[in-house]
Amino acid sequence: MGSDFTYSQVYRTSPNPYDQIIVLSQKTINDELFNMWAVAPDDSPLLSYTLNLRDGQSLSSQLDAPVISLQVNNQESIQLYYYLKMLSGTLNLYVSNDPADMSMKQFDTTDWSIAIPVKISRKIINKGDDEWKYYADKTGFNNDIFSVAQLYIDASSEFCFASSAIYDLKRSTFNGLDWSKETAAIQQNFGIFMSQWMSVTSSGATNVIGAVLQGDPSSTLNTTAPSFVPTSIDYYNYAWHNPSSDPNGTGAKVDDIDENALCYLTMSDFAPPPEPVGISFSGTFVDDSAVLCMNARLFWDRWMLPLFKKVNQELELVALEPYLQPSQTAGWDMDCGPSFTFGSNSAHTSDTDPYFDFSNLQWAGTEIDSPEASCTGNFGDFAKAYDTATTSTSLSYDVGGQKISILGSSTFYFKIYFPGSYANSTMTLTSNWHLDFALGAVTDGGLDISRYDDGTPAVVTMHESHDAGITWMIDYETYVQQIDEWITSYLDENISWLTDDLTAALVNQHKLFLPGSGIFLMSDAKFNARGDLLATLAYNGAPSPIVRSKIPAARLSLLARDYVESELAVDHGGVDWVPKAWAELKLPKRQQPRHDKSKAAKLPPLKLPRFTAGKK
Incomplete structure (x- = not known):
């Protein structure tokens, strides 16, 4: 299986018609969501949710790490489901919409899992906005002109079902309770709490699953800016096809499996994005990991x-x-x-x-x-x-x-x-x-090129x-x-x-922002048969600098299974959490040019x- 996967990745994959694609397996995204939850401060809406409405209805719940499920069939309607998972809690709802009926029903929300149909939307953060400085500091390009495309989970009203509930009843589980037998009022009122929770997460930026630097026509992108800053970004779910049994991708697509992948499809230099949005199956880019693929026409012809x-x-x-x-x-x-x-x-x-x-x-x-x-x-x-x-x-x-x-x-x-x-x-x-x-790969998480x-x-x-x-x-x-x-x-x-x-030429190639607002760490760079550049990606484990003392010991131990503290070459003002396997690679530091190139121009x-x- 491993050799079949490698053969497919090296000899079949193609990012066409896009300049660069970033392919994130469902497992990779869920691992990052888990780490965001593990290092979240105690008052984060990722950990707990309490809402008391003035009419007396209430919800108080401790939350588990969220999970997403990518949809590769009919993704034009629903790109993914976001699962709000409750560890424990109490829910009080009116059983009727009759103002004269004040009877309520209490529910124990232990082990509830609520499926919320969502899409990925984009918010542009321009230079001068409060959030822009955060991303500028993270990239190290404070003097460059660019915007930030912040990607977030959007559970807007267009995804609400006919019952006006924001959640998907068929996919949600209530710890053995048959929710479909509850009154229409209970189901509708519960949707209010889910809608309010999405609003809370939006205001706290905990629904942000990524950020990518983006140029715009008014930008002056100098030669030291991040390599090939995207000027258009689209999103598409790439279906997994087993390279051993279905190498050509002609078999049925299967939703909800860890090997399905979310793709960021980007164009550079203000080239018009392809229409319609999407990328045809060419091979298996990832199994349960993440990869950057730079088109050969970009890597070779334009670089x-x-x-x-x-x-x-x-x-x-x-x-x-x-x-x-x-x-x-x-x-x-x-x-x-x-x-x-x-x-x-x-x-x-x-x-x-x-x-x-x-x-x-x-x-x-x-x-x-x-x-x-x-x-x-x-x-x-x-x-x-x-x-x-x-x-x-x-x-x-x-x-x-x-x-x-x-x-x-x-x-x-x-x-x-x-x-x-x-x-x-x-x-x-x-x-x-x-x-x-x-x-x-080098210690700052990027790629280096060296003569040997x-x-x-x-x-x-x-x-x-x-x-x-x-x-x-x-x-x-x-x-x-x-x-x-x-x-x-x-x-x-x-x-x-x-x-x-x-x-x-390669000194800035790692300056890409991805899920969790963390910088990707690159490793295992290689070329496929077309000459496209492939680089395995890993998250730095946290959306922002986190001080160890603020992380509860129980959750820190969860994170520490796969992630360790690391002092990267780029100073983010705090602790970076990197995959243990990546840290153990003992990578070299980025090399520096040895002399003034201008003196050797001739x-x-x-x-x-x-x-x-x-x-x-």
Whole structure:
């Protein structure tokens, strides 16, 4: 089953047509609701609910952790059910709506579970609103302009049933009591209490199940803002299909199971959201967990490839006119040498030039031919020389893994010859270089990209040489070998700035707000077969900073089964609760760029040795 799930996730899933999707299993959401309940202050409406109406009706109840149940069939009508669960309590209701009938009936609410049909609605919090600062502090982007889309459980009147009760009688349980046999007045009056309870939770923000940063057309989203801030957010329930028995998702959808998932469907850069809302089944994103999936067109086309275009531009080998001058000695002697540089293609001077665009993760520059050099001496133009250069790069990723590789190859050809004579010398040098990077989780809960050494030389240059009828000051093969070594050393020492570019690119990717208003912790980043980025997600365990002394010991022990205190790299002003399994990963800290990228914006010129040659 595990291997079938992994195969489906890696080889079948697709977030199309959305830029990013966040997939939360029903179990994941309920685990977070449990932790919200476990760390709630004593006066929270998550723990107890007391309401006394002026007509004498009353409800006083101690509450258990709430539970939600996602609906994958007919979700256009009802997206999910919210179960209000009562540990104990007393309910007093009038049995009749007759004002003259003052008789009441008392109920023991122990182990009642009330199913409330709800939908997810969105409240936009703009900069300047009181709640905005809370989210700004949590993200660390106080100076950026963005709004917050706060997602909450909405039990509005449009979801009330014909009986005018806000709860679903068929799904609710009353500890063995047949509620359908109670009077219509009792059922209606009980609905008043449920409606009032939803209002109380709304005012206390305890019905908030998530918050996502959101851009708007008036925003100026700078390059250091959270990566690809959503500019539209939709919601959809993704049905579970067993990857072993129903890999294509053609079987019936089943409501109310832990593996069903709530999806946040987001678009970026103000692209219009798809209509109608929804995503087709492509594979199993999650079983009982949560995952972020970034579309390959976002990760590669709009993020990584523009970064790597700079590599194409800066590391393109450019052939220049060879150095060829008469020697101070009379006769056939001359000073000569090949001439080339990197990143100075006069026809394409900017890395934004479409010339440097990748196509299917491949790029190949055109052949660059130098002007032909001539050496004029006592015998006229007795020697000529020219050179050519070509460069190509390719990107690859490990399907099911974290590795990104960029491979480059540059070929340089140099020839000096004597017209009308057999005398000539040539050299062909091919430099192959590679850089390997790995996506990995770090202590602040986000993703980092780091270069790693695979144990092989980053640059390898091979050469071929031919010499006939020319006498060199040193052995010609030795001369070619020197140029080989110069190129290798040059490339090896001057591409480290690429690492820093990619390090900075991922630094803010964890800045996403999800259920419980807590920051997601990422781990197990990998690529699927399409090149989409997948990252397993976990909650930090609490909707806001909680001081240990305020949590009752009995509920703290419940939370501590799976969660522990953690001091994350991002200071939230209090205790963060993280999954124990995540804390035990012993993750590294986020790496920092090693030097000022602006100082390495241009590779230094390459100086090649020149030697005296002469015709035999």
